[in-house]
Amino acid sequence: MAKRLKNKIRFRAPVFAAVIFALLAVYAASLLLPFLWGATVSLRSEKDFYLNGAFAWPSPFRFDNYAKAFRYIYAPIQYKGTVANVYYFEMLFNSFLYSLGAGFMMTLVPCLMAYVTAKYKFRFNKAIYGIVVVTMILPVVGSLPSEYQIARALGFVDSFLGVIVMKSHFLGMYFLVFYAAFRVVPWEYAESAMIDGASHYRIMLRVMLPLAKTAFFTVLLLNFIALWNDYQSPMIYLPNHPVAAYGFYAFQFSSDNAVNSETIQMAGAMIMALPVFALFAAFNKRLMGNLTVGGLKG
Amino acid sequence: MAGTKKNARMKRRAKETVFYWSIVILPLLQFCVFYVAVNANSVILAFKSYNTETGLYSFAGFANFTAFIRDMAGMPALKTALKNSLIVWLSGLAVGLPLAQFFSFYIYKKMPLHGFFRVMLFLPSVVSAVITVALYKYFVDRAWPEAARALFGVKMPMPLATLSTRFPAILVYNVWVSFGTGILLYTGSMTQISVSVAESARLEGANSFQEYWHITLPSIWPMATTFLVVGVASIFTNQASVYTFYQDQADNSLYMFGYFLFQRVIGKAATLADYPYAAAGGIALTAIAVPLTLGAKALLEKCGPKE
Incomplete structure (x- = not known):
């Protein structure tokens, strides 16, 4: 049996x-x-799409769809009491500034906090770890109106620096990723550096952080991409500095008949996907490096 | 001699203390403002009302809570939100989570085409939701009905344009794009499993499924618990991309708690007068979410597989 x-x-x-x-x-x-x-x-004409159905091969190829979509990917903003449009390249620049600035801080802050918590014996470590775990476990729902009020009161709305400060927190899953990474790094390296007279800052920057660089760059890229693709936070907190993701969102819901066809919409989607695909092609090995998280003790 | 040693130790400790606090102080300050103060303000806001004529907030007692609870009991959109939020969470739990683990195991075991599949599974995390939503929307509504007619001779309605099929179509979308980070973390966790443990199981005749069930699953369980526990909160916060699909024009059949509260603050019709109601709604839902989350955590820790 x-x-x-x-x-x-x-x-x-x-x-x-x-x-x-x-x-x-x-x-x-x-x-x-x-x-x-x-x-x-994206390479078919509107007429061809409706006459020959959704699956026909483009004939002829309509590359001008891309030029048209490119012209129409814009976001309207309020500027000196009037409505002005922000176009693709400026939105791309805004996306870059927002994603890199906030992404870097969203990676650096949990990394440093995890490092000191994992490697230095202080009673307060338990409080820091506890804050991370508790804020992950205990959900707070609907704090957006309050957050917006405070951001406005501090003058952070419509300011890149303000939004970056708002995003510079140590809470969340990536703290646990770094914590797990630093826990397994032997402290002997730091002790050898200390004997050679290195300061704590030097040990952190020159010895310990490089040992976690794979996790750091993976998290940085994940944060960068998540922020690059985020349209809701910039829509709320950077209303006059629209990012590319928001530009495409506005393009999708545009009331302009010129962009409401499948062909132009798909051309727009391809234009928007291109920078991310290029980034992914360049960094896919780094991006998909191994990350690990422990459990939620506490 | 002993005094010199003690002095040196104290000096070293003082340096460590200065270093430690220089690193943690600013993030803690940020936490105090953007977590503690934000949530404290949220509580205060929930007890206020906004006068549109004077532009001032005034104390309103429990009026916002009463209004929210009354809406929960009687407003069809909120009843739907409860049902939809639970369905989206359950679909992630019953379909998304096991699939993510099986797929991760397949990649970890380096089975055929594992590299290609890894890229594919991660792709939706790389591409913006606004792009995947646009592609999904047009593909599902324009290409699917035509393909169904050509291949099976079936007349199929446009899923996202038809009232009865909208929500299932959105449900499928949410599972479809959900694997990325989970796959990364699960495969990362699986590679930490000692090779000798897996090898000795093999030598004892365990097959792939047994290896997954008896070795891999218990090893990744702490991480799975993290996902599961954090996921409980998503019942009350998840928008399931409804705002990305329909802006604030989604019909009642698509309402989720996350979407309801978001459009109440950000929607075109939203005003400052809506903020206290949204804050009260958030607090009421937090009061439900907290015990649920803690219960889930305790249950998973008690009943999960042991290594």
Whole structure:
């Protein structure tokens, strides 16, 4: 009986692998198809799309869709009492400033906090770790109106510096990622540096942080991409400095008939996806480096 | 001699203390302002009302809480929000979470095409939700019905444009884009498992599924618990991309708590008078979310697999 069961389980194991493979293959196809379909549609004329259906090959190729979408990806802002438009390149610059500035601080702050908490024996460490765990476990819902009020009172609304300060927190999953990374780094390296007369700052910058650089750059890239793709926070806190993601959001809901066709919308989507794909192609190994998090003790 | 040693130790400790506090003080200050003060202000705001004529806030007692609880009991949109929020959370729990773990295991075991699948699974995390929503919206509404007609001869409605299929279509979208960071963290955690443990299990005749069930799952359980516990709060905060799909024009059948509160503050019709109501709603939902989250944590710690 036991032998039969064992054989049965053995027989089922390739099925387990095959089922996951099949699911993954379907998933990959479900992702690639809309992207390829979108790229094809972006090169078709509106007339061709309606006459020949959703799956026809572009004939002729309409690259001018891209020029048109490019012209129409803009966000209206209030400027000196009138409405002005901010166009793609300026929004790209805003995105870069917002993503890099806030992304760097969102990585550096939890990294430094995790380092001192993991490596220095202070009673307050428990409080810091506790704050991270408790804020993760105990959800606070609906604090947006209050946050907006405080940001306004501090003059942080519409200020890149203000928004970066707001984002410079140590809370969340990445603190635990860095904490796990620093826990396994041996302290002997620091002790050797101390014997050589290095200060705590020097040890941190020259010895310990480089040992966690893989985790640091992975988290930095994850934060950068998350912020690059975020349109809601800039929509609320940077209303007169729209970012590219918000520009495309406004483009999607534009009431202008010139951009309301599938072909122009897909061209716009491709224009927006391009910088992120380039970034992903350049850093995909770094981006998908191994990260690990422990449990929530406390 | 002993005094010199003690002095040196004290000097070293003083340097450590200065270093330690120089690192933690600014982040703590930031925490005090943007977490403690924000939430304290949220509580105060919940007890106020805004006078649109004078532009001033005044004490309103429990009026905002009463209004929110009355809406919870009688407003169809909020009843739908409760149902939808639970369905989205459960779909993530029952479909998204096990799939993410199985997929991570497949990648960790370096089975065929694992590198390609890893990139594919991570792709939706790289591309902005506004882009994936646009692609999904047009693909599902324009291409699917045509493909169904051509392949199966079935007349299919446009899922996102049809009232009865909108929510299921959004549900599918949310699972579809949900794997990225989970896959990274799970595979990262799996690579920490000692190779010798997995090898000895193999030598004892364990197959892949048994290895997953008896070795991998208990090893990644602390991380899975983290996801599960944090996920409980998402019942009350998740917008499920409804705002990205429909701005503040979503019909009642798509309401989620996260969406309801967000559009109450950010929507085109929102005014300063809506802030106290939204703050009270947030506090009322927090009061439900906290015991739920703590209960889930205790349950998972008690009932989870042991290494």
